[in-house]
Amino acid sequence: MAQNDNLLGTLDLLVLKSLAALGEMHGYGIVNYVQRASDDLLRVEEGSLYPALHRIEQQGWLASEWKTSENNRRARYYRLTAAGRRQLQREQESWERVVRGVTSVLKFA
Amino acid sequence: MAFGRKLAALFRSRKLDKELDEEMRSHLEMRTADLVAAGVPPEEARVRALRAFGNSTFIKEETRGMDSLGWLESFLQDLRYGLRQMLHNPGFALIAVLTLALGIGANTAMFSVLEAVVLRQLPYPQPRQLMALYEGNPAKGFPRFAVSPPNFLDWQAQNHTFSYLAALNRESWTLTGHGEPRRLRTLVATADIFHVYGMEPALGRGFSAEDAQIGHQHVVVLSHSTWRTLFGGDPGVLGRSVMLEGTAYTVIGVMPAAFRWPKPIDIAVPLAFRADIGRQRGAHYLQVVGRLKPGISVAEGRNDIENISRRLAQQYPDNDGGWEAVVLPMREAMVGDVGSALWVLLGAVSLLVLIACANIANLLLARANGRNREIAVRSALGASRGRVMRQLLAESLLLAAMGAAAGLLLARWTLQLVVRMGPKNIPRLDQVSLDGTVMLFAVVSTIATAFLFGLIPAWKAARAELVNSLRQSGVGTGSHDSTRMRAALVTAELALSLMLLTGAGLLVRSFARLAGTDPGFDAANVMTFDLSLPGTRYRDSGSVARLQDSLLQKLQAVPGVTVAALTSCVPMSFNDFSSSFEVVGAPPLKPENQPSMQVRVISPDYFRSLNIPLLRGRTFSDADRLGSPRVLMISQAAARTFFPNQDPIGKYVKFGAQGGYEAIEGMIVGEVADVRDFGLDAPAPPTAFAPIAQAGWGDFSVLVRTAGPSAGIAEALRSGVLSLDRDLPVGDISAMQEVVAATLAPRRFYMLLLSLFSALALVLAGVGIYGVIAYSVSQRAHEIGIRLALGADRRRVLAMIVREAFVLLALGMAIGIAAALALSRVLRGMLVGVSVTDPLTYVAVGLVLAAVALLACVIPARRATRVDPMIALRYE
Numbered sequence: 001m002a003q004n005d006n007l008l009g010t011l012d013l014l015v016l017k018s019l020a021a022l023g024e025m026h027g028y029g030i031v032n033y034v035q036r037a038s039d040d041l042l043r044v045e046e047g048s049l050y051p052a053l054h055r056i057e058q059q060g061w062l063a064s065e066w067k068t069s070e071n072n073r074r075a076r077y078y079r080l081t082a083a084g085r086r087q088l089q090r091e092q093e094s095w096e097r098v099v100r101g102v103t104s105v106l107k108f109a
Numbered sequence: 110m111a112f113g114r115k116l117a118a119l120f121r122s123r124k125l126d127k128e129l130d131e132e133m134r135s136h137l138e139m140r141t142a143d144l145v146a147a148g149v150p151p152e153e154a155r156v157r158a159l160r161a162f163g164n165s166t167f168i169k170e171e172t173r174g175m176d177s178l179g180w181l182e183s184f185l186q187d188l189r190y191g192l193r194q195m196l197h198n199p200g201f202a203l204i205a206v207l208t209l210a211l212g213i214g215a216n217t218a219m220f221s222v223l224e225a226v227v228l229r230q231l232p233y234p235q236p237r238q239l240m241a242l243y244e245g246n247p248a249k250g251f252p253r254f255a256v257s258p259p260n261f262l263d264w265q266a267q268n269h270t271f272s273y274l275a276a277l278n279r280e281s282w283t284l285t286g287h288g289e290p291r292r293l294r295t296l297v298a299t300a301d302i303f304h305v306y307g308m309e310p311a312l313g314r315g316f317s318a319e320d321a322q323i324g325h326q327h328v329v330v331l332s333h334s335t336w337r338t339l340f341g342g343d344p345g346v347l348g349r350s351v352m353l354e355g356t357a358y359t360v361i362g363v364m365p366a367a368f369r370w371p372k373p374i375d376i377a378v379p380l381a382f383r384a385d386i387g388r389q390r391g392a393h394y395l396q397v398v399g400r401l402k403p404g405i406s407v408a409e410g411r412n413d414i415e416n417i418s419r420r421l422a423q424q425y426p427d428n429d430g431g432w433e434a435v436v437l438p439m440r441e442a443m444v445g446d447v448g449s450a451l452w453v454l455l456g457a458v459s460l461l462v463l464i465a466c467a468n469i470a471n472l473l474l475a476r477a478n479g480r481n482r483e484i485a486v487r488s489a490l491g492a493s494r495g496r497v498m499r500q501l502l503a504e505s506l507l508l509a510a511m512g513a514a515a516g517l518l519l520a521r522w523t524l525q526l527v528v529r530m531g532p533k534n535i536p537r538l539d540q541v542s543l544d545g546t547v548m549l550f551a552v553v554s555t556i557a558t559a560f561l562f563g564l565i566p567a568w569k570a571a572r573a574e575l576v577n578s579l580r581q582s583g584v585g586t587g588s589h590d591s592t593r594m595r596a597a598l599v600t601a602e603l604a605l606s607l608m609l610l611t612g613a614g615l616l617v618r619s620f621a622r623l624a625g626t627d628p629g630f631d632a633a634n635v636m637t638f639d640l641s642l643p644g645t646r647y648r649d650s651g652s653v654a655r656l657q658d659s660l661l662q663k664l665q666a667v668p669g670v671t672v673a674a675l676t677s678c679v680p681m682s683f684n685d686f687s688s689s690f691e692v693v694g695a696p697p698l699k700p701e702n703q704p705s706m707q708v709r710v711i712s713p714d715y716f717r718s719l720n721i722p723l724l725r726g727r728t729f730s731d732a733d734r735l736g737s738p739r740v741l742m743i744s745q746a747a748a749r750t751f752f753p754n755q756d757p758i759g760k761y762v763k764f765g766a767q768g769g770y771e772a773i774e775g776m777i778v779g780e781v782a783d784v785r786d787f788g789l790d791a792p793a794p795p796t797a798f799a800p801i802a803q804a805g806w807g808d809f810s811v812l813v814r815t816a817g818p819s820a821g822i823a824e825a826l827r828s829g830v831l832s833l834d835r836d837l838p839v840g841d842i843s844a845m846q847e848v849v850a851a852t853l854a855p856r857r858f859y860m861l862l863l864s865l866f867s868a869l870a871l872v873l874a875g876v877g878i879y880g881v882i883a884y885s886v887s888q889r890a891h892e893i894g895i896r897l898a899l900g901a902d903r904r905r906v907l908a909m910i911v912r913e914a915f916v917l918l919a920l921g922m923a924i925g926i927a928a929a930l931a932l933s934r935v936l937r938g939m940l941v942g943v944s945v946t947d948p949l950t951y952v953a954v955g956l957v958l959a960a961v962a963l964l965a966c967v968i969p970a971r972r973a974t975r976v977d978p979m980i981a982l983r984y985e
Contacts, residue, residue: 027132028139047163050133071142075135076128 011052013095014044016061016088019080026075027053053078061087129169137162183496187503194504201476202508205469209512211869212465213558214519217543217551219451219458219862221524224550225541227448231440232369234307235403240410241442242274242397243435244418249705253435255393258386260429263421264397270405270413275302276380276395279372283643283838286352287339290838292641293353293375300379305400306370310362312336313347316379320361326381329353330362335375353378355645371443371536390428391689392766398439411436427699443536446938450859453935454866457612460605461866462554464873466562467602469508471877473566474595475884477501484570494571501570505563506556513555517543520551532854565594592885596917599874599881603921604928606867606874607958611929613867614950615936615943616860622942624853629784629793630680631720632845634815636822637679639840640830642807650735650770650805656833657801657809661712663829664813669822672814674718675801677710677768679810679845680786681852688766688773690797692751706747707786707796708764708773710804716781718812719845726758726779733800739775740800745783747795762797770805773797788852790941812845859939871958875965882914883969890976898978906974914966921962922955 018033019025025033031044056062061084067077080088137158144154162168195202230236243253244260256264256276265274277298284291296302303315310330320328329351331340340346350357358378401410411434418434477484484497492500524541531538569591640660647653657675664673678684689705691698709715713729716722724745733740741762748757763774783793801809815822823842830839850857886893893906933945943950 026135026139028136045163046136046161047168050129050168054129069135069139071139073135073138074131075139076132 010095011044011048012056013088013091014042015049015052015056016080016084016091019062019078020085020088024077024079026069026077028075030078056084059087060084126169133162133165133168183499184503187500188507190500191504191507195507198476201472202511205472205508206511206515208465208468208873209509209558210515210519212462212516213509213513213551213555214516214523215458215866215869216455216462216554217516217547218520218523218527219455220550221520221543221547222527222538222541223451223455224544224546226535226537227444227451228546229537229540231371231443232367235400236440237438238272238401238403238405239305239439240271240399240401240407241437241439242399242414243437244393244432245435246432248431256395256397257390257393257428258382258395259388259390260418260421260432261395261397262382262386264414264417264434267417268410268413270402270410271399272402273301273304274397274399275299275305276397277302278380278395279374281639281641281840282353282376282378283355283641283836284339284351284353285355285836290836291339292639292838292840293335294373295353296370296374296377297380298377302377302398305398306368307400308365308368311365311368312344313360313362315362316377320379321381323381323383326379327356327358328361328379329358330364330377331360332364332370332375332377333366333368336363355643371439390425407436407438447535447855449935450855450939453612453939454859454862456935457609457863457866460609461870461873462558463561464602464605464870464877466558467598467605468873468877468880469562470565471595471598471880473505473562474569474591474598475880477566477570478591480570497571498567501567502559502563505567506559509555509559509563512558513551517551530858532858533851534855535858565598569594592888595881595884599877600917600921600924602874602877603918603958603962604925606870607922607925607954608929608932609863609867609870610954610958611925611933611950612936613860613863614954615933615940615945615947616856616863618947618950619940619943620853620856620860623789623856626785626789628680628789628849629721629782632849634817635718635845636813636815636826636842637810637845637848638826638842639808639810640837641809642837644807646836647807653770653805653807654735654802657712659833660811660830661714663833664811664826667813667822667825667829669815669817669825670813671816672714672718672812674714674812675712675809676715676812677708677801677806677809679812679848680719680784681788681848682810683787685786685794686766686768688764690762690764693761693763703765704751706751707794708766708768708799709796710769710773710799710801710806710809712801715798715812718814719784721784722782724780724782725756726777728779728781729798729800731802734802735771735805737803739803740778741773741775742779742781742798743777744781744793744796744798746793747797748780750795764797768804768806768808770807771803773799773804775799775803789849790856856939871961874958875961878914878917878962879965879969881917882910882966883972885913886910886969886973889973893973893976894978897974897976903974907970910970910973911963911966914962914970918959918962922958925958926951926955 014034015030018030018037021037022029022033027046027049031046031049034042034044053062053064057064057078061081062078063081064076064078066074069075137155140158140161141151141154144157145151149157231239233239242256242264244256245252245254258276261274261276268274275298277296280295280297281292282295284293298316300316300318300321303309309315311333313330315330316328319325331346336342336346340349346360346363349360351360352358353376364377399410401407414434414436418429418432422429422432487497487500488494521543524543528539528541642653642656647656661673661675664670667673677686685707686709687705687707689703691703711729713731713733716728725748726742728742729740743751743757751757752760757777757780759776761774761776764772767773781798784796785791785793786796787794811826813822813826826842827839830837896906897903929951930946937945
């Protein structure tokens with residue numbers, strides 16, 4: 001499943017977008033959401049997720065707090081900060097540019 | 110932002126680790142639960158969840174790595190590791206920390222003295238604008254002298270560069286009618302004095318221009334402490350009247366608590382010039398201070414005043430010819446030559462720090478040999494050279510910091526001692542403190558020290574041959590390289606110690622020579638105190654003489670007193686009074702060409718009280734009174750200088766200046782031996798003596814010689830004085846020996862400090878050479894064992910080891926002597942009667958150092974000869 005990380009920064013984008021959609025979620029929930037939303041095409045490697053979450057939080061784009069999950073389990077819930085929302089906007093735009101570019105190249109052939 | 114969060118993370122790392130564990134566990138539990146819900150058996154569900162998750166330790170490190178600040182974290186790690194290392198080897202750590210504490214402590218203490226005395230700005234607004242102004246007459250031997258009132262007034266009126274100029278005198282005034290009579294340190298100053306210092310009274314007002322007019326000058330400003338002690342801090346004191354010198358003065362102001370006069374002052378009163386002051390152009394007795402206008406440089410201010418002074422010299426050649434203005438920044442004027450001495454001492458203590466560093470570097474090098482394998486293993490596991498050096502330097506820094514902490518305690522304690530024991534003539538010594546500047550200095554010197562002693566060992570350790578170190582068996586032979594390095598360090602230590610010892614030796618020689626100088630009088634068993642008869646009650650020579658007569662009778666009657674005498678000022682008190690004079694019958698001279706000499710006014714028994722021998726003629730007697738023919742005596746120096754190859758007896762001399770009610774003149778009737786009145790390091794000044802009974806002199810000192818040491822006599826003297834006049838305050842009663850010792854106090858202080866530093870240096874150098882030889886012996890135990898087994902003479906083995914030390918010693922001494930010769934020039938100003946290349950000092954110091962060094966190496970060398978060949982050979 002490592003192929004999902006081929007494009008650097010994709011993981012950050014996925015995490016940010018998932019949290020934008022979910023509002024507030026723990027790490028396991030994010031893994032599940034990405035898998036579901038991508039129709040099983042993408043799977044977040046769990047080993048990379050936590051370092052990424054930590055790094056993004058250090059940047060100030062995420063906030064987290066400990067809560068009890070729906071099944072009565074303590075888990076750390078993440079949500080976007082205002083800065084995170086702006087960052088998502090930026091990353092989404094840059095991603096779309098990359099996709100447009102790559103697509104044009106592919107079509108040109 | 111991210112930096113701040115990372116820094117915060119650093120300090121919460123344990124908590125963050127725990128949180129991460131919990132977060133990952135909850136993730137696994139959720140996955141397992143989902144799998145179980147999907148029908149997977151619990152055991153397998155757990156295995157599958159773990160597999161999906163991957164290596165959790167790796168993830169943890171990866172995640173926490175996001176927090177790390179790289180260098181800082183590894184630095185803290187290194188410090189923790191260093192601390193563990195120290196606990197493993199507490200002996201080494203203790204020696205290193207103590208050595209450093211000594212070095213950094215002494216250095217910090219010395220710096221704080223320098224900072225407070227020399228470097229610190231004066232505690233007034235815009236301190237750089239403050240100047241001290243003098244007049245000098247180099248031809249007459251007064252490079253810096255007091256200013257005459259008319260010249261001061263002309264400077265004040267004509268200058269363009271000073272906002273304010275003020276003239277002042279420090280006097281001792283008597284306060285009466287307020288409990289016991291008291292002497293108050295009194296500043297008599299012109300009106301602008303408060304503007305010059307930029308400080309106004311906290312209560313009331315300063316002097317106005319009107320206060321400085323004759324007839325209006327009876328107002329007084331109290332210093333804060335006087336206000337507190339004499340008036341209980343009563344705010345209603347303004348407008349109150351106090352009796353000073355028998356005259357009523359009105360209190361008009363109280364200075365702020367934070368304000369300090371440059372020298373301690375109890376009260377300030379206005380200096381009012383008489384209308385005919387213009388006639389006193391030749392009377393130099395004022396100190397002048399000034400504040401430059403903003404933006405004016407010292408040079409501009411100096412030029413301005415010097416120009417005025419030159420014009421005055423042309424205008425009044427009789428009085429101002431030969432005199433020139435001297436303008437100095439006030440701080441410079443205050444600190445004087447104390448500054449250069451303190452810089453020399455700071456330099457000396459820095460040498461001590463270098464020696465301490467060399468010693469610790471040596472210890473570290475020796476220890477590095479034991480740690481070769483540890484470092485090789487680290488390198489083998491991928492630590493870069495830089496990383497290894499960083500680690501070792503962190504350890505050095507830790508040592509230095511602990512040394513500095515201990516050193517600051519030492520410095521604090523030392524400073525209290527210095528302030529208590531330090532000579533009073535060093536200005537501002539009482540203001541020494543471990544303030545922010547000093548702390549900054551301590552921190553910087555700590556870091557510098559850590560690098561000084563840590564860099565070479567760390568560099569060497571990091572470059573160690575990896576493979577060899579790993580292959581080597583437990584006991585290393587120590588690379589040749591590092592042995593050479595240690596020898597070089599010890600050589601440097603020896604050279605530095607020699608330099609310090611030489612400096613100390615020179616100061617000790619100079620001091621011994623001074624202390625052995627005959628002052629020209631016998632101070633043992635003589636006590637002295639000052640008296641001042643207020644002019645309001647002792648209005649003429651007759652009343653002054655009557656009191657002095659009965660005072661002498663009274664004191665003579667005190668049990669234990671053998672001689673009582675009076676003098677206008679005691680030797681070495683530096684309250685000198687000099688005057689120009691003319692010899693009646695000699696061809697008249699212009700005023701500026703008239704010679705001048707010191708004048709002392711004395712009672713007949715003065716010479717007997719101090720055991721000053723009479724050389725020619727007679728001394729004064731009770732018959733030399735008011736109304737009888739005027740007489741004078743002179744000192745040998747005066748006879749030699751002013752009456753060469755003639756008999757001075759019978760010459761009639763008239764002095765220009767007048768200190769009492771009567772002019773000073775008379776026929777010379779006797780000649781006495783010289784007295785070193787200006788200190789043991791200055792030649793005896795030519796001096797004339799006049800009988801106090803003919804001078805009407807009301808400000809004088811009493812001298813009392815006792816049969817032996819006499820403790821309780823002070824009270825008897827005091828009550829004797831008070832029984833004659835209840836309103837006559839008796840100042841401090843001090844022993845003449847203390848007065849003499851005080852003139853030597855700064856030199857004694859410098860000598861003691863430098864001797865202390867060099868003694869410490871000697872100990873450190875001894876320890877250093879001991880360490881190197883002992884280490885070399887332990888490394889060569891095997892070789893020595895073989896030599897002994899093959900029949901070598903034990904004496905020859907001993908000689909072999911000592912020779913090794915001797916080479917280091919000879920080299921160190923050669924370098925040290927060369928450096929000492931080059932550097933001792935800085936001591937020139939502190940030496941009297943000893944040349945900076947004094948051969949005796951160099952030889953003595955060399956012998957002392959050689960003795961200590963050889964002693965330090967004989968101990969381990971003897972151990973070497975006692976090596977049991979069998980044990981030495983079996984080793985390995």
